[in-house]
Amino acid sequence: MAILKHIASKSSNYGAALEYLIFKHDELRKTPILDQKGNRIMRxxxxxxxxxxxxxxxxxxxxxxxxxxxxxxxxNEIKSHHYIISFDPRDSTENCLTGKRAQKLGLEYAKANFPGHQALVCTHMDGHNGSG
Structure with a gap:
């Protein structure tokens, strides 16, 4: 079963959203994971x-x-909304859920719920606590 989480953000740093989506992050510290040279590491x-x-x-x-x-x-204005759809790790085997299929579901959700708005839709397979 999927869980949907909503976070309203007052941050005007729209680039931070993209950075979070494509680079590995330490979820507990809310910071990017860096390599030995201090560069961010792609997911x-x-x-x-x-x-x-x-x-x-x-x-x-x-x-x-x-x-x-x-x-x-x-x-003090809300600048963006972050929606997270988290899937149960068992969905990969029980429901044939792949990254590509999760991305397709996310796009369908965004198109249905945010028509006319700009949105980033991203699926990353390195879920919190290694859940996939």
Whole structure:
């Protein structure tokens, strides 16, 4: 069974979302994992799509729309929403869930629930506590 979690963010650092999605993170400390040279380490397996935006320019698109529509000027305003769909590790065997299939489900969810909005949809296979 999947679990859906919602986090509202007041951070205006839209690039941080992309960094979290594609780079490995220490979930307890909420910091990127670095290699011996101090560089961030890419996640081993991830799928990334943009809805109504290019994923690697998501931050610029958000900033441009904020300027255009005079939105998110106050630091107390919610700037973005982060939805996490977590699957049970047994779903991979019991329900034939793969990273690609999870990504497809995430895209379908985003298209149905956020029409007209920019969204990053990302599936990464290195779940919390090694759950997959």
């Amino acid at each position: 081993d397996e991830y799928y990334l799509d943009g809805l109504n935006c290019e994923p690697y320019s998501f931050d610029a698109a958000c900033q441009q729309l904020n300027r255009e529509y005079q939105k998110n000027k106050n630091k």
